[in-house]
Amino acid sequence: MSQCFYMPVKVIYGPHCVAENAALFAGFGKKALIVTSPSSAKNGALQEVTEALSSQGIAWGVFDRCENNPSLEMTDCLGEFARQDKYDFVIGIGGGSAMDSAKAASVLAVNDYPAAKLFENRFPHAPLPLIEVPTTAGTGSEVTYNAVITIDGGRNKKSFGTPVTHAKLAFLDARYTETLPMRLTRYTALDALAHAIEGFLSCKATPAGSMVAKEVFRIFAKNHGALCGDSLTPAVRQELLLNAMYAGIVIAQERTIAVHSLSYPLTAMRGVQHGLAVSLPMASFLEICYSGAKEKIDELLGILGLTELGQFRGYIGRLMDDKNTYTRAEVEEFVSIAGQGAIGRNNPVTLTLDDVRNIYLTSLALSD
Amino acid sequence: MSQCFYMPVKVIYGPHCVAENAALFAGFGKKALIVTSPSSAKNGALQEVTEALSSQGIAWGVFDRCENNPSLEMTDCLGEFARQDKYDFVIGIGGGSAMDSAKAASVLAVNDYPAAKLFENRFPHAPLPLIEVPTTAGTGSEVTYNAVITIDGGRNKKSFGTPVTHAKLAFLDARYTETLPMRLTRYTALDALAHAIEGFLSCKATPAGSMVAKEVFRIFAKNHGALCGDSLTPAVRQELLLNAMYAGIVIAQERTIAVHSLSYPLTAMRGVQHGLAVSLPMASFLEICYSGAKEKIDELLGILGLTELGQFRGYIGRLMDDKNTYTRAEVEEFVSIAGQGAIGRNNPVTLTLDDVRNIYLTSLALSD
Numbered sequence: 001m002s003q004c005f006y007m008p009v010k011v012i013y014g015p016h017c018v019a020e021n022a023a024l025f026a027g028f029g030k031k032a033l034i035v036t037s038p039s040s041a042k043n044g045a046l047q048e049v050t051e052a053l054s055s056q057g058i059a060w061g062v063f064d065r066c067e068n069n070p071s072l073e074m075t076d077c078l079g080e081f082a083r084q085d086k087y088d089f090v091i092g093i094g095g096g097s098a099m100d101s102a103k104a105a106s107v108l109a110v111n112d113y114p115a116a117k118l119f120e121n122r123f124p125h126a127p128l129p130l131i132e133v134p135t136t137a138g139t140g141s142e143v144t145y146n147a148v149i150t151i152d153g154g155r156n157k158k159s160f161g162t163p164v165t166h167a168k169l170a171f172l173d174a175r176y177t178e179t180l181p182m183r184l185t186r187y188t189a190l191d192a193l194a195h196a197i198e199g200f201l202s203c204k205a206t207p208a209g210s211m212v213a214k215e216v217f218r219i220f221a222k223n224h225g226a227l228c229g230d231s232l233t234p235a236v237r238q239e240l241l242l243n244a245m246y247a248g249i250v251i252a253q254e255r256t257i258a259v260h261s262l263s264y265p266l267t268a269m270r271g272v273q274h275g276l277a278v279s280l281p282m283a284s285f286l287e288i289c290y291s292g293a294k295e296k297i298d299e300l301l302g303i304l305g306l307t308e309l310g311q312f313r314g315y316i317g318r319l320m321d322d323k324n325t326y327t328r329a330e331v332e333e334f335v336s337i338a339g340q341g342a343i344g345r346n347n348p349v350t351l352t353l354d355d356v357r358n359i360y361l362t363s364l365a366l367s368d
Numbered sequence: 369m370s371q372c373f374y375m376p377v378k379v380i381y382g383p384h385c386v387a388e389n390a391a392l393f394a395g396f397g398k399k400a401l402i403v404t405s406p407s408s409a410k411n412g413a414l415q416e417v418t419e420a421l422s423s424q425g426i427a428w429g430v431f432d433r434c435e436n437n438p439s440l441e442m443t444d445c446l447g448e449f450a451r452q453d454k455y456d457f458v459i460g461i462g463g464g465s466a467m468d469s470a471k472a473a474s475v476l477a478v479n480d481y482p483a484a485k486l487f488e489n490r491f492p493h494a495p496l497p498l499i500e501v502p503t504t505a506g507t508g509s510e511v512t513y514n515a516v517i518t519i520d521g522g523r524n525k526k527s528f529g530t531p532v533t534h535a536k537l538a539f540l541d542a543r544y545t546e547t548l549p550m551r552l553t554r555y556t557a558l559d560a561l562a563h564a565i566e567g568f569l570s571c572k573a574t575p576a577g578s579m580v581a582k583e584v585f586r587i588f589a590k591n592h593g594a595l596c597g598d599s600l601t602p603a604v605r606q607e608l609l610l611n612a613m614y615a616g617i618v619i620a621q622e623r624t625i626a627v628h629s630l631s632y633p634l635t636a637m638r639g640v641q642h643g644l645a646v647s648l649p650m651a652s653f654l655e656i657c658y659s660g661a662k663e664k665i666d667e668l669l670g671i672l673g674l675t676e677l678g679q680f681r682g683y684i685g686r687l688m689d690d691k692n693t694y695t696r697a698e699v700e701e702f703v704s705i706a707g708q709g710a711i712g713r714n715n716p717v718t719l720t721l722d723d724v725r726n727i728y729l730t731s732l733a734l735s736d
Contacts, residue, residue: 001382001388002382002384002385002389003380003381003382004379004381005378006379008378010372010373010374011372011373011374011576012370012371012372013370013373014370014371016370017370020369208379208610211579211583212579215579242575242576246576246579
């Protein structure tokens with residue numbers, strides 16, 4: 001069975017990369033729709049992007065009401081906004097939520113249908129060209145074509161996307177991540193690690209994806225100590241931003257496996273930040289998979305500088321601080337929401353619903 | 369200064385990948401121009417590609433007169449051939465020469481000008497979509513946008529290309545490399561190694577390019593013993609083909625440095641096979657660069673399993689067998705042809721023409 005490597009996004013990275021490459025915007029048209037969240041006004045990204053657009057004589061409109069874990073309702077509002085004017089291209093500025101919403105906007109601007117239809121992955125009119133500017137170092141959404149929307153009245157998440165929803169261009173300037181609190185910086189770094197681990201362990205893993213995944217492990221390990229501390233140097237932040245992009249390349253090839261599914265109800269129902277939510281079940285997931293993926297998990301542990309799997313929980317635990325407790329009844333609900341999705345993924349071993357339940361029970365702090 | 373990672377070619381790899389993905393051809397149109405050399409009839413690639421085209425109801429024309437190290441004259445013939453019919457897309461099948469010629473054909477089919485104008489990199493009509501099918505594991509041309517043509521009456525080489533001459537798609541099936549003699553298999557593997565070393569040592573090296581370069585070193589080192597032997601397993605051949613593509617990704621980001629320049633007159637004037645020609649000067653080049661690039665060269669040596677630079681000459685020497693001898697007068701001519709080009713590249717140390725002369729004198733077997 002043949003395999004594929006495809007990552008068509010042009011990635012430009014380094015401090016001041018937006019200003020240095022302002023001329024590139026001119027190739028996309030005369031009017032940009034900027035999709036972002038209120039916080040992007042504070043980290044400098046929105047200002048630098050609009051300065052670059054001004055320098056090229058490009059007009060813009062701003063939708064800055066992106067919420068974390070975008071809902072169908074918000075995505076419908078965004079679609080209406082995007083169709084109110086004639087935009088030539090879309091610029092997403094923010095974390096995964098804003099960048100994913102920008103993907104939705106690029107489709108909905110030219111396809112007048114409800115956001116719920118995005119999941120059908122049929123785009124009669126080709127999405128507008130998309131540029132992504134991440135302001136967190138975690139999601140890798142700038143190099144994947146998928147976008148996640150919260151569904152079921154806030155109980156689960158679902159994704160849409162095909163190769164045509166890839167961005168054309170991404171600007172990675174870690175200066176925009178400097179205002180992010182350390183807690184969120186740790187969670188986003190964990191999110192990138194989870195992407196790489198899941199892609200690496202997927203039974204659809206490819207040589208090219210695995211090469212990149214192992215680089216993600218190396219860079220994560222190199223910066224683990226710094227992430228445990230109180231602040232990061234600009235160089236470390238730039239490396240972490242690059243690492244999140246690499247991890248995005250991995251899931252763009254292999255997709256995520258059970259862990260991402262398991263995380264969705266934690267985020268949708270209890271508001272657990274995404275990077276934390278994918279990290280909570282990771283140690284138990286690796287333990288359950290160890291029998292079927294010993295060689296790969298040992299390779300991962302070796303790169304992280306760990307000598308046995310038992311150390312992994314503490315290793316990532318130092319970056320996590322989930323204050324929540326969960327009832328057994330809630331766990332049952334998580335299993336019912338995420339279980340089928342989790343066991344249907346390309347996991348390295350066959351999982352059962354009992355495995356899923358055990359992963360939750362051994363990963364979460366129970367209150368009963 | 370910002371950096372860039374861009375590799376838009378969709379790469380599909382594995383045994384029988386052409387047949388398994390025949391439907392992909394249908395997206396490119398109704399008539400294909402196949403650009404290849406006579407040998408592709410023997411390795412099965414031409415037959416499998418035309419079977420795939422037939423299965424999709426796509427017609428084709430074949431230009432099978434590609435020569436090694438294509439000249440301007442041959443490229444002009446190819447251009448005329450390409451304009452004689454209305455083709456929708458181009459398929460290059462072969463080693464670097466055929467794949468580079470296919471890039472020329474994709475431009476010349478829709479731009480009626482002499483091949484010599486290619487070097488201006490102005491393509492008033494967008495090149496036809498291009499698909500590349502390598503049948504050697506060395507050049508990486510399937511993922512770079514550059515193409516090399518022999519100029520100056522056969523004394524030197526020059527390249528053209530911009531991002532629009534990138535292929536859309538590449539099929540990597542190592543079964544097509546099985547008819548390649550071991551000697552050429554070794555040379556092409558050395559070519560890939562040279563691409564990775566040059567990109568890694570370039571003063572324009574980027575983190576993403578260096579990540580891939582180090583993977584090339586790892587895969588080369590893993591298969592060095594097998595390359596010294598008499599035959600290769602299909603799995604090793606597939607890995608070497610993937611490695612050549614990786615090395616192509618490296619030079620697509622960083623470009624080659626002095627060593628490629630130094631090789632050009634060896635090939636153009638003495639017919640030294642390209643992979644051999646880039647490998648002959650490599651050890652001396654590394655020795656001259658060592659003072660300015662110690663850390664990187666030590667990292668390269670470490671991955672290759674060597675403890676000191678002095679071992680490198682023997683390590684790649686086991687894969688080389690240049691039977692030529694050269695006069696000092698010839699060396700002077702090589703210096704005059706390639707010297708300025710070599711010292712003007714992004715080398716890790718500043719080279720002089722004396723350095724260039726010394727590299728040639730310490731790398732070639734002299735007859736006087």
